[in-house]
Amino acid sequence: MASKAQGKIExxxxxxxxxxLGIFLSxxxxxxxxxxxxxxxxxxxxxxEGKASIALFLMAGIWWVFEVVPIGVTSIAIGVMxxxxxxxxxxxxxxxFMDPSVMFIFGSVVIGLAFTxxxxxxxxxxxxxxxxxxxxxxxxLGCLVVTAVLTHFMAHTAAxxxxxxxxxxxxxxxxxxxxxxxxxxxxxIGMAYAAGxxxxxxFLGAARGPAAAGMFREFTGRDVGFFExxxxxxxxxxxxxxxxxxxxxxxxxxERSVIPGLRERVKGLSSQLGALTKNExxxxxxxxxxxxxxxxxxxxxxxxxxxxxxxxxxxxxxxFVFKVLTVQDLEEIPWNIILLFSGAMSIGFCLWKTGAAQWxxxxxxxxxxxxxxMVFVLGIAFFVLAMTNFIMNVAAIAISLPVSLxxxxxxxxxPDVILFASLVTAGMPFMLLIGAAPNAIAYESKQFxxxxxxxxxxxxSIVLMVVLGIILVxxxxxLGMPILIK
Numbered sequence: 043m044a045s046k047a048q049g050k051i052e053x054x055x056x057x058x059x060x061x062x063l064g065i066f067l068s069x070x071x072x073x074x075x076x077x078x079x080x081x082x083x084x085x086x087x088x089x090x091e092g093k094a095s096i097a098l099f100l101m102a103g104i105w106w107v108f109e110v111v112p113i114g115v116t117s118i119a120i121g122v123m124x125x126x127x128x129x130x131x132x133x134x135x136x137x138x139f140m141d142p143s144v145m146f147i148f149g150s151v152v153i154g155l156a157f158t159x160x161x162x163x164x165x166x167x168x169x170x171x172x173x174x175x176x177x178x179x180x181x182x183l184g185c186l187v188v189t190a191v192l193t194h195f196m197a198h199t200a201a202x203x204x205x206x207x208x209x210x211x212x213x214x215x216x217x218x219x220x221x222x223x224x225x226x227x228x229x230x231i232g233m234a235y236a237a238g239x240x241x242x243x244x245f246l247g248a249a250r251g252p253a254a255a256g257m258f259r260e261f262t263g264r265d266v267g268f269f270e271x272x273x274x275x276x277x278x279x280x281x282x283x284x285x286x287x288x289x290x291x292x293x294x295x296x297e298r299s300v301i302p303g304l305r306e307r308v309k310g311l312s313s314q315l316g317a318l319t320k321n322e323x324x325x326x327x328x329x330x331x332x333x334x335x336x337x338x339x340x341x342x343x344x345x346x347x348x349x350x351x352x353x354x355x356x357x358x359x360x361x362f363v364f365k366v367l368t369v370q371d372l373e374e375i376p377w378n379i380i381l382l383f384s385g386a387m388s389i390g391f392c393l394w395k396t397g398a399a400q401w402x403x404x405x406x407x408x409x410x411x412x413x414x415x416m417v418f419v420l421g422i423a424f425f426v427l428a429m430t431n432f433i434m435n436v437a438a439i440a441i442s443l444p445v446s447l448x449x450x451x452x453x454x455x456x457p458d459v460i461l462f463a464s465l466v467t468a469g470m471p472f473m474l475l476i477g478a479a480p481n482a483i484a485y486e487s488k489q490f491x492x493x494x495x496x497x498x499x500x501x502x503s504i505v506l507m508v509v510l511g512i513i514l515v516x517x518x519x520x521l522g523m524p525i526l527i528k
Contacts, residue, residue, distance in 0.1 A: 055110050062104040069097035070127060078404035092398035094129045095389070099398075102389055103432060106474060109492045113475060113485075114378040117385020120392075130392055138391050139384035142351035147199050147383050147479045148375075149354035153329060154203030154483075155371060156361045160321040163207035168312040171212065176304040178216075178296040182228055183287050185209060189233050190240030190283045196333045198241035198248050200354065202480035204329075205233055210487065215308070216301060226489035228294035232286055234495075235472055235502060237480035239282035242469035243275045246337055250468050258461050261447050266461070274462050274523060278513050282470065285505055293498060321366050328357040379482045386476040389432070399429070407446055415455045415526060416514065419463050422446045423510055427467035427503060431477040456524035459514070466510055473499035 075093055077085040098120060105116040121139065125132035138144075157163045174184040185205070192201035209229050216225055241247030245255070255266040318326075335353050339345045361367045393399040406425045410418040446460050471477025473496050475485050481495065519525055 055108075058104055058108040059110045062101040062110070065104065066097040066101040066123070069100070070094050078401045078408070080404050080408060086397065086401050086404050088401045089397060091129050092393075092396040092401060094127055095124075095392045095396045095398045096402070098123050098127075098129065099389055099393060099432060102385070103474070106476060107492055107496050112378055113482075113492070114381030114385070117381045117383075117388070120385040120389050124388070124392060129396065134395075135388055135392070138388040139381075141384075141387045141391075142349055144380065144384050144387055146197070146351040146354055148380055149351065149358050150197065150199040150203040150479065151375060151380070151483070152203075152358045152361065152367070153200055153325075153332075153354070154206050155374060156325045156328075156357075156366055157204055158207035158210075159367060159371060160325045161315065161319065162322050162325055164211050165312070165315055165318075165322070167208040167211040168308045168315070170208070171215070171308045172305060172312065176300045176302065178225055178299060178301065179291050181212065181301075182225075182232060182290060182296075185212065185229060186232050186236040186283055186287050186290075189236045190280070193237055193240035193247045194244050195246055195337070196329075197246070197336070197350070197354075198237040199479035199483075200329075200332075201240070202233065202237045202483045205237075206483050206486070209233060213487070213489070215304065216298075218297075220488065222489045223297060224294040225296040225298075226487065227494065228290035228296065230484040230487040230489050231294075231495060231498060232290040234478070234480040234484040235286045235470070236283050238470040238472070238478055239279050239286060242466055243279040244272055246333075248469065251465060254461060254465055254468075258457065262457050271465075273521060274518060275466070277517055278466060278509065281509060281513075282506065285509070286502065289498075289502060289505070293501075324364060324366060325361070328360050332357050376483075376486045379486055382476055382482050383479065386432075402429075411453070413453070415453050416511070418450070418453055418455060419459055419514060420507065420511060422460060423463040423467045424507065426464045427471070427506070430468045431471040431474040451527075454527045456527050458524050459518065462518070462523070463510060463514065467506065470503075470506055471499075472502040472506070 070093070072093070074090070075088045077087045079085050101123075102116055102120050105111065105119070106113055110116075111119075117139075121132070121135040124130045124135035129135075154163075157166075170184050170188060171181065174180045185208070188208075189201055189205045192204060196204075213223075213226050213229060216223065218226070242251075245251040251271060255271075259265050332354055335345060335348070336350060339348065339350075362369075393402075403425065407422060410421040413421065446464070447457050450457060450460050471481070475481045475492060475495065484490075485492070485495070514525075
């Protein structure tokens with residue numbers, strides 16, 4: 043019986059391997075595709091390399107979704123295929139594997155590891171559980187709220203890396219060991235989704251906000267204030283956090299509604315920890331300093347040139363210099379996840395630099411040039427949502443924002459609503475692990491499969507679009523956001 047099941051799984055795996063390769067080769071060797079034309083009549087031709095990058099993009103998506111090989115190995119395949127088929131040089135393809143954004147993710151993961159090794163994660167987990175009690179639904183809510191709050195003050199990658207070991211500790215207290223459970227799925231998938239929802243509310247949540255604001259200033263001559271972003275995003279972000287919680291409670295109804303005796307057990311465990319240790323205090327100080335420096339970058343000109351990756355990696359150096367972490371701890375780094383994002387950066391830059399991403403954006407957005415303004419705005423938001431599941435959300439916005447602002451003029455749509463709608467969906471790639479670092483960090487729990495994440499992500503993406511549509515026609519106009527150009 044077991045051998046038959048294994049055989050079935052292997053056949054399915056090979057089918058999707060061949061499907062991905064077949065799609066890649068059929069597109070790669072197909073005849074040249076036509077130009078994309080924007081509303082001004084400007085043509086965007088698709089080069090041979092651009093067509094090949096789209097083929098590789100589809101192959102990687104199939105392999106990632108169905109996990110035909112380890113997700114990090116699919117990333118390696120992205121670099122290999124670019125070099126073998128002359129899409130880009132090997133130097134360019136593999137240089138992206140060490141992009142500063144990848145190193146930022148590495149630094150965020152190390153912060154989470156430092157929290158675990160110092161004992162801070164258990165301390166935080168126990169304190170939170172003392173507050174929320176023994177009901178699994180309230181425990182889940184507490185975890186999602188903590189995650190979302192952290193993303194208001196630090197990058198969502200760092201927030202996810204910080205919360206992850208706390209969730210591991212809570213899942214251990216659930217008492218099912220490493221076996222995947224519905225409660226475990228809700229904890230980790232919910233954390234990934236909540237990290238995205240919370241990260242749209244301030245400029246500190248992710249790099250996409252400052253990058254988009256810079257592009258907006260370049261095209262319109264206007265700045266987006268630090269608190270202006272929060273004014274428009276706060277309600278939407280928190281509505282999504284609570285909807286994520288509600289959906290997780292329904293889709294993954296916990297095997298047990300309560301964990302009897304948990305509160306007393308947690309109090310006992312908490313008392314055993316004693317006072318804060320030197321390592322715990324050191325980790326807290328390092329992380330607080332990193333958050334403060336990143337926060338001040340928006341206000342202190344002298345700090346703006348500092349690279350975010352260098353800032354967060356400074357804490358990594360400190361952890362090893364002062365022996366909070368040791369060389370053995372490097373073996374616990376989830377290198378499969380680091381490779382995943384290395385490949386995501388490589389395919390993202392491949393689509394961007396070959397012109398394929400812009401060609402796709404023009405084709406998509408040009409379909410809405412005669413549409414009602416709301417259909418147009420939601421069409422832009424959906425395009426960004428789809429793209430950001432595959433490539434950097436900053437790149438997705440950089441590709442779509444210039445084109446959409448041009449088309450918006452023809453429809454009399456204000457640029458403000460284009461910007462904010464794009465930022466909403468860029469922050470919540472719910473379907474693929476490569477869409478955001480918290481997704482990949484959550485996957486390291488081994489509580490869910492990529493297929494489960496994708497399936498439930500489709501439903502939550504639909505919910506997101508509905509919520510955005512409602513906010514678009516009700517809350518944002520009431521708050522004074524210009525929607526149409528008079």
